Amino acid sequence: MSELVFVNAVYFNDDNNIHLGQFILRDILKKHYSIDCINFDLLNKNGAIKYKESFLENIKIMGEYILNLSPRVVGFYTICNAFIPAVKIAEYIKEKNKEIKVFFGGPQATVTSYECLEAFPFIDAICLGESERTIEQFVDTLWNQKSFAAVPGVAYRSEKKIRSNPCAELIGEEQLEKYTVFDYTPFNINKEARHRIEGGRGCPFGCTFCTTSTFWGRHYRVKPVDVILNEMVKCNEIYGVKHFGIEHDMFTVNRQYILHFCKNFRKRGLPFDWTCSSRVDVLDEELIDCMTGANCVGIYLGIETGSARIQKIINKNLNLKNAVETIRYICSKRQCAITASFIFCYPDETIEDFKETIKLMEELLLLSNRITVQLHRFIPLPSTEETEKIKDRIYFDETTLEATQDNISLEEVKDLVLEYPNMFSQYYTFDSPVKEYYKRFDSFILLIDTVKEFYSNCFLYLIKKYGLETLFFRIEEYIENVYLLLNRIMEVTQNTINTPERRFLEINMAIEPFWKREVELDQTVYFEELYEYERYKSIFYLEQRKDTVVKCFKINIKEALENQVMLEEESFVKYYRRGEKIYTSYLVKKKKDDKERNVR
Template structure:
């Protein structure tokens, strides 16, 4: 899929061969507006969640890259990040938010700035909002040229300009050379007729100039103008562009159209120099290295990794790759060079569909690569898509099975999206006349739970501009079922990962467990309809967690399961993780000398003990290797969960001795009392004095932070 590229405003190039520095900007003040993504989440609680903020609060690399080029050309750019502005809007006093919609809020904020040209970056999910903001700004500043660019505007340029006369120019494709030429033309009052890569108005006509050539030398593009983005110091990571272009031709993907399949990479020296400069200036050492297909050229990937290793400096980075363009040696080298995460676009777990959508990945090889990245502790996003027009129930099951099998690896994070027909992709073009507006939205392009009513009217009036909000019919699959299954799997994998794996392994197909859950829910007339099911909110709620645990405990395990003891053990564990545990308070122990047998051990605040019907760790090992769960013996075990003040949760599988000791640490018994009640757990321990065993065991538990020692208040009073 297409990342927000380093030229998200609309990136193209001039074909007259002029170098980047040669176009004077005439001192024009140019305001570049980055595309919003977090605006899809109208619920402040969701938008403010850590997961969403990590995605949204990053530097808008596209407009920052263009700003750097414009500065070289003599223009005066400024940056507006609509994600940051959205958070300001959400946090504004209630009266402000209730009287003003976000579009008007943005327009009022932009109207306070001084600029001669206004440029909007675009992505498909927020394109209606971008258009509405532009319309308001044209009313407020009728003499200011409005320029669109980026992935969405580039492919729907003509219909956009026909429908919305306030859009003056669309810059198509890569913009680092096209935009400076356009700004120079505006500054001089000249017509843009000689500039390739733009669509513009000439009187009453819309003129679409020829495409500009892609930029061959990416090293010539300067470091993005991070100095124009003061919030950078608050970011967890910094995006930097590795290269552009993908040589493959997947039927659903827009990357090959935007970059026209011309694969290019920046040199290792350039990327490392930029990483070093960001670290030295902003103190950030983690980077999202942007390129849809970085690992296509193995030799250059290895050269980059070896160059990073040779510096002796510590950088951490993420990238994208195809599983058939990476191997064990490359993964190991990438890990040594600081790679912490890889995005794998698997797309479908069906070998049949792999051919149809022209992805052509070997799925067994893909699973091997995911296992290798897990072994090297590289987090792997395993991206899957459902809702292809040719998809059958068997294809869907294959994809779901790949999703669940990926959960067996600790560092794998599977995703499941519903297909979005992205504008001008081969798949969208082929099915353009069949598109339906059914409100079963994809999240491939960040669409949220619902659109603004004004956006909906725009979308329904212009399918040619907003096809990603539509659906391609799936004759052999119920799309409402697809959406509900997706929500079940995504939320279930976050909240009880190993329970999903166990259900899949127990039943042979987790979709059967899902369907059994739906029947169980519907069978109780007192339970009522699942709230907000049509908006996907039920599966994101705590209510779903409680319901699903009750279903497995009360219905599936006793009635349908082949290995109920295993499921009960995992349930006990998952319930311990989900329990609302109070955070620890500051503990002041009067004496930490464990040899003082008058001390009173007590569980640390935030520690909870949970009994399991079988050895949880053995169950997990069995699930990892797809072993026979029926061979797990009945052996009760105890786990301790410990909540930290920062909400981190530690989970400790206790030995029989540790479990016995912790159960005796009730805050009333002294070390001496506990030693007197201790029962030997094996022959070796039985040969050692109970008091010595007790002291050793308690000291281990104290070092693990599970207990604290206090003076016996009764003895102290005596």
């Protein structure tokens, strides 16, 4: 039995989606209330509940689970692609027990607070923005059914009107130390996985497509250096973790702070590695050297577009030439991986603009195999400048599942989405020449990333041969199948859950005819053998083999992979598994009449 229940966002997948904010609020409140943090995806993964194929059946399962805890107050964390489950679960438990007080918090409810309270009478109040300073007063007021008039940062109903109180002053950098999480119950922390810790909050920039500046007010803060380093040490002592992901939209904005962070990291001789997010234009060679010298092994960079024109329109304002050179320098640091993220189908984007983005993505894909390129379709998020441009021409399109999530059949929630287009604008689209002409380019880039562990060399060969844009049109008919398969996978959870292995199997089967066609048309021994090498690696993975297998090839596979050179000599490849990873090693049996041909 719990007096207060926090419900995590429901994604219907088996990822460990830990929202640090809920644990912070739990730690503040637990001295006053018995409190539970519920993660239904984790409960399904562990077998405590079992998701069904019907979304509404799952709502009943989750609702009954909450009701069995007999809470007096239930709070939901809301984010755009998990907003519908929160709304439907809240509605269910309120129908069953009208005495339960329900409140929402998080980005989605914050930016749509007026519409939420107007549309959904089962929501009693909405906690706006950052809540650490006010959560005790907020819950006490809700618990005792007192007036919210004096409570900062809350939207509520009073005298048949919806009112919204200004938020409290945001937490300062030094105060963030108080809000460090070490208890992750009910999660079991995997010491081999990358463990996320908070590095700070807010972004000082004002990109027109993003809600971050709305939620945090562009107030940039970082935790004190020693606080983060001490947190790493303590998490290592408690859980054995050595790999950390520092959560902050723009961790590297303050140059002197990062230099100080890296200096102290090295001075303390910490045996950990870490990743972070950054803007590419705040990085230079000295800073990169300092970060990689302090065991930074991954940097997430939002490039957003390859068009200088769109860079200005969205207020990103990157110098793209300098961005490439900076990324090139990061790649020279062998240990550091890069994720370069792009968006397409902006309201003002033309086909020529997106062609520039394609060229930049191609350049990065060919630059290094340690660069992961992501492409996301523009989502009209509530209360952003870009959404304002198209709010009068967006429409619900059942074939365009913008920002949809696993296991939600839109047929079951269509009426809700249609009735409140502003709250559920992420499920809407608008006519765009880029969307029409490059309909599934995002799925194409996702495909390359999904199979890169097995088919990266084949894709790179074809990108060099055709160019990224032409390759897309060559594979387009298969990409549509990949897209449909992924959405079908997302809708099925009876007796299973969406896993990387299952997704890869489906995709692998969908594109096998494409590979066979390309091998036949290419008519080179090099590509034929390269494909056979990578195809068998995928087979070895999917069959979950634990033995060792040796395969013979007509060319020197090691030279083909490392130098893109074809040596017509018999070689042998040993395939073996260590944990979940598939590895290969090489042995060459040389001939006297070796022939060499460069296929770069």
